Amino acid sequence: MPGKPRLTYFNGRGRMEPVRWLLAAAGVEFEENFLETKEQYEKLMKDGSLMFQQVPLVEIDGMKMVQSRAIANYIAGKYNLYGKDLKERALIDMYVEGITDLMQMILVFPFSPPDAKEKNLDSIKERATNRYFPVFEKVLKEHGQDFLVGNKFSWADVQLIEAILAVEEKIPAVLSGFPQLQAFKIRMSDMPTIKKFLQPGSPRKPPPDECYIETVLKILKI
Amino acid sequence: MAGKPKLYYFDGRGKMESVRWLLAAAGVEFEEEFLETREQYEKLLQDGSLLFQQVPMVEIDGMKMVQTRAILSYIAGKYNLYGKDLKERALIDMYVGGTDDLMGFLLVFPFLSAEDKEKQRAFVVQKATSRYFPAYEKVLKDHGHDFLVGNNFSWADVHLLEAILMIEEKKSDVLSGFPQLQAFKARISSIPTIKKFLEPGSQRKPISDDKYVETVRRVLRMYYDMKAN
Numbered sequence: 001m002p003g004k005p006r007l008t009y010f011n012g013r014g015r016m017e018p019v020r021w022l023l024a025a026a027g028v029e030f031e032e033n034f035l036e037t038k039e040q041y042e043k044l045m046k047d048g049s050l051m052f053q054q055v056p057l058v059e060i061d062g063m064k065m066v067q068s069r070a071i072a073n074y075i076a077g078k079y080n081l082y083g084k085d086l087k088e089r090a091l092i093d094m095y096v097e098g099i100t101d102l103m104q105m106i107l108v109f110p111f112s113p114p115d116a117k118e119k120n121l122d123s124i125k126e127r128a129t130n131r132y133f134p135v136f137e138k139v140l141k142e143h144g145q146d147f148l149v150g151n152k153f154s155w156a157d158v159q160l161i162e163a164i165l166a167v168e169e170k171i172p173a174v175l176s177g178f179p180q181l182q183a184f185k186i187r188m189s190d191m192p193t194i195k196k197f198l199q200p201g202s203p204r205k206p207p208p209d210e211c212y213i214e215t216v217l218k219i220l221k222i
Numbered sequence: 223m224a225g226k227p228k229l230y231y232f233d234g235r236g237k238m239e240s241v242r243w244l245l246a247a248a249g250v251e252f253e254e255e256f257l258e259t260r261e262q263y264e265k266l267l268q269d270g271s272l273l274f275q276q277v278p279m280v281e282i283d284g285m286k287m288v289q290t291r292a293i294l295s296y297i298a299g300k301y302n303l304y305g306k307d308l309k310e311r312a313l314i315d316m317y318v319g320g321t322d323d324l325m326g327f328l329l330v331f332p333f334l335s336a337e338d339k340e341k342q343r344a345f346v347v348q349k350a351t352s353r354y355f356p357a358y359e360k361v362l363k364d365h366g367h368d369f370l371v372g373n374n375f376s377w378a379d380v381h382l383l384e385a386i387l388m389i390e391e392k393k394s395d396v397l398s399g400f401p402q403l404q405a406f407k408a409r410i411s412s413i414p415t416i417k418k419f420l421e422p423g424s425q426r427k428p429i430s431d432d433k434y435v436e437t438v439r440r441v442l443r444m445y446y447d448m449k450a451n
Contacts, residue, residue, distance in 0.1 A: 051357050052320050065312060067319030069291065074312040086299050090285060093292035098274045131274055 005030040005075075008044065008057040010219070012212040013205045014107065015068045016056045018100075018162060020204065022072055024197035025158040026079035032203065041219050072096075076155040088150045095136070095148055095156040099163045102132045106166050110208045111217075121170060128167045133178050136160055140180040146187055153191070161188040169207055227252040227282040230266065232441070234434040235427045236329065237290045238278045240322075240384060242426060244294055246419035247380040248301035254425065263441045291322075298377040310372045317358070317370055317378040321385040324354045328388055330448050332430035333438075338450040343392050345451045350389045355400050358382055362402040368409055375413065383410045391429060 005023060009016035011034040023030050035041055035055065045053050051066045058065045061078075065071045076082040076092075083089045105124045112120050139148055148156040164185050167174050175182050188194055197204050227245060231238035233256040245252050257263055257277065266272050272279055273288045280287045283300075287293045298304040298314070305311045327346045334342055361370055370378040386407050389396050397404050410416060419426055439445055 051316060052323070053353055061309070063309070063312060065316060067316045070312055070315030070319050073315050074308060077308045077311065086296060087283070087285070089299065090287060090292060090296040093295050094273060094287060094289050097289035097292050101274070135273055 003031075004028075005058055005060040006033060007031070008033040008035065008049075008059075009055050010035050010212065010216055011205070012208050012216075014056075014208075014216070017205060018103070018159060019056060019058060019068060019071050019075065021158050021162045021197065022075050022081070022155060024203065025153075025191075025193050026075065026081060027193045028075075028079065030203070035219055036215065038219050038221070069100075072155065081153065081155040081158070083150055083154055084152075088154075091149045092154050092156045095139075096159045098132055098135065099156075099159045102127055103159075103163055103166065106170070109170075110213050124167065125171050125174065128171070128174055129177065132163075133174070133181060136184075137178045137180045140184055146184075157184075157188055158194075161185060161194065225253075226250075227280055229254045230257065230271075230279040230281075231277050232257050232434060232438055233427070234430045234437075236278075236430070236438070239427060240290065240325070240381060241278060241280060241293055241297070243380050243384045243419065244297050244303070244377060246425065247375075247413070247415050248297065248303060249415045250297075250301065252425070257441050258437060260441055260443070294318075294377065303375065303377045303380070305372055305376055306374070310376075313371045314376050314378045317361070318381050320354055320357060321378075321381045324350060325385050325388060327451060328392075330450075332432075332435050333448040334450055342450040346389065347393045347396060350385075350396060351399065354385070355397070355403060358406075359400045359402045362406055368406075379406075379410050380416070383407060383416065 005028065007016060007019065007030055009032070011032075020030075035044075041055075044050050044055075044057070049064050050057055051064070054066060056066065056068050056071060058071045060071075060074070065074060073082075083092050102124075105120070105127065109117070109120055109124065136148065143151075145151045147153050148160065161184070164175065164181060175185065189198060196202060227250065229238060229241060229252055231254070233254075242252075263277075266277075266279070267275055271286050273286070276288060278288065278290055278293065280293050282293075282296070287296060295304070305314050324346070327342070327349060331339060331342055331346075358370070365373075367373045369375050370382065383406075386397065386403060397407065411420060418424060
């Protein structure tokens with residue numbers, strides 16, 4: 001009988017955090033294996049666990065899955081968070097990909113040189129408020145439904161709430177021009193599985209700190 | 223009745239090339255509108271055609287789709303190139319993720335200085351031969367089938383062939399250590415729809431040149447310098 005999914009990654013957000021969010025939103029318990037040393041990473045590479053020598057790695061349903069997009073796609077499909085047909089899936093994919101582009105900026109931010117940080121923060125703010133948030137504000141306003149796609153909770157909603165919270169950590173008033181997103185944020189945060197994930201003691205990881213950055217750079221030999 | 227899909231992009235490979243490959247592999251005819259002026263781009267922005275203000279954009283089945291991965295997933299799903307179940311889709315997604323990362327290193331290539339081009343060429347060839355090609359070589363060797371997933375032609379095969387040909391353009395003997403991939407390349411290239419796409423006169427685009435770079439910079443007002451990896 002398959003056990004719980006097992007996540008292998010650094011003890012921090014990075015590219016694994018959207019997977020944690022999605023599993024949590026789906027109410028799926030999971031285990032984590034934190035990479036702390038180069039030796040652990042080299043062992044994983046030697047035993048053929050990492051198809052492209054990279055983490056994230058998620059062991060799920062007998063597969064050793066890599067590539068965070070593939071992992072999230074599989075979880076979304078398995079737990080009915082991927083819409084009811086090809087067209088809904090297309091919308092969810094478009095929304096998730098757009099949000100992922102914004103999250104990518106946040107992902108690389110801690111690794112940027114000190115003199116670039118202010119500029120990068122401005123870029124994140126600019127993109128969030130001029131490119132990405134307006135899209136979802138409009139989607140919600142136009143159909144007036146609680147969820148982004150098909151009047152049903154989906155991966156797109158999970159990805160958006162994750163992004164809103166991540167941007168707010170950097171730019172606290174970022175939702176001030178977006179009443180629909182403010183209401184969306186409250187609604188999503190109140191959903192039982194998400195509410196649980198947002199409580200202390202959940203597998204949700206804190207924002208990256210110096211220790212996290214050091215660990216990643218050391219293990220990946222950057 | 224729905225017409226042919228219509229692709230909006232520059233007249234060159236960039237992020238749209240994988241879409242052209244997949245439509246062609248599926249035997250689907252498509253139209254193209256090439257962005258040549260800033261005005262064209264601004265018109266698309268103003269009429270709300272570009273969800274995130276970016277191309278690629280593909281009009282298909284009444285949707286204006288953006289985000290390359292979303293577009294490709296939709297086409298793969300629609301034309302039965304996405305496996306028969308969730309697990310096959312997972313494998314296809316993993317494999318496509320790898321070839322996407324590999325081809326991603328080449329997107330910046332036309333925009334680099336001559337010196338950086340050399341650096342990037344070496345970088346991409348190294349990644350191809352030490353990380354990506356060995357992974358696909360092993361998949362094919364282990365199951366001995368003609369196709370990467372489920373013994374059936376899929377998006378993963380199309381994407382891998384595209385990647386192989388692009389890397390070969392940078393180093394013609396790059397497949398020399400990979401007999402499975404050599405055979406794979408020959409097999410997939412001779413599939414009728416792909417064979418047709420590989421012939422002159424198809425909608426396949428050539429390697430991007432300075433004219434392409436100039437057009438992209440002008441249309442997107444993207445004048446900053448790009449660096450090698």
